[in-house]
Amino acid sequence: MPEVLTILVLVLLVALAIFVAVRTTVATARKRQGEMASLARRLGLRFDPRRDDQLPKQFRFLDKLAEGSNRHARNLISGNYNQHRVLLFDYHFVTGSGNSQRQNDISFFMLFLPLPFPEVKIAPEGIFAKLAGMFGFEDIKFESAEFSRAFHVRARDKKFAYDICHPKMMEFLLGNRDLSIEIEGRVLALAFERQLNSTEFVFNLTRLLQVRSLFPKYLFP
Template sequence: MQGSTVAFVLVAVLLGVGLFYFNYYRAKKRRELFAGFANQQGWSYVPSNPSLAGQWMGTPFRTGDHWRVQNVLSGPYNGHPMVAFDYSYQTHTTNGRGQRRTTTHHFGVVVMQLPGALPHLEVTHEGIFGGAVANAFGFRDLQFESDQFNRAFRVKADDERFGHAVVTPRMMELLLARGEIGWRIEGNSLVGWDKGSHNPTEVMNRLMLLQQVLENVPPYVWRDYAGVDPRAQQPGGGPTYP
């Protein structure tokens, strides 16, 4: 009996050590992947930047604990300062027997700097419950002339007039064609995110989508709400993300 217990403990230790080295090797290869990708694009790369975890307020930030920002890419994308990174946080639950379970939530985040600060606006997928159920619980979203768009997306805005000014028919057409991630205007940041860790190809696709969103914001919106003319902005001008 004692021998079997020792064998069990030894197997458990070996499995734990194996899992540790597997995770270490996978993380190392991921760092190398993004470092090489950054070098190809002429961007900067750092393995971690914890300060970014508190820079934005909405999804997926400011929830749970053990916030981690890893594999941080930063630099210009077609003249727009941007940052992209792996983000994760943890949540904890306890069952009826007092056993605590920890879940780690992973996201791929891309952020593009805007020419000026705009009111808050968030566009996400409706999800499995749809708008009718969500609205019944008080989570109302803006409604548009396109029923197809209303069924596919939720749009929340502090200023409804601003929301309708930004989400034009052209913007709806763009998002219906390739609105695969959630995005949000938060001050002078255009934040895009999706669940799961991203890869270099997805980073480029998501940056392209954010740029298309940016280009589809009507010029008068920039003048009326931000006091800027984006056409007068010089590529690469202004502050950059850390």
């Protein structure tokens, strides 16, 4: 009888722990949804809190949106902002397996370009170390030794990489060393390694537009 009582108590404790964890998760998700909805209103943009499993498939040419499994977006903020079409969202994906499985929740920003461009990736030193040489990409070096030390730039089209990473762009990036940028097709994207709060969203939306403003005008005949 004592053994049965002990087992019953353990089962109840486990059930209680699961209940508390679920309630906490739901409360956190609701709070996040409210913050993002408020942010969208402040920015004059549309808000959609629903889970979107198709978005990663639609934009799977962007490396971060092809990473891991169980990929989906939530809390989508979209519309025209300062004459640019943007899409900002919370993004979830799972990496690893078994005991080493990791749940990843990050923020992702997209700005749509009027013309398609070849792929260029610009990321802080170390981000691409494990990807060296993949898919025929080479790490492009620049006249600025400081920039080459601080950032990896990978592209098949070296000329386009040099077009993008001109002196003013390099100066901007050296002042914003946390930015990871991917350009491909009609998308300019910023990926972050964690979920940003609403204040950080506004700050990084501004930086996204600053990157776009530094594209050379001759790229848009």
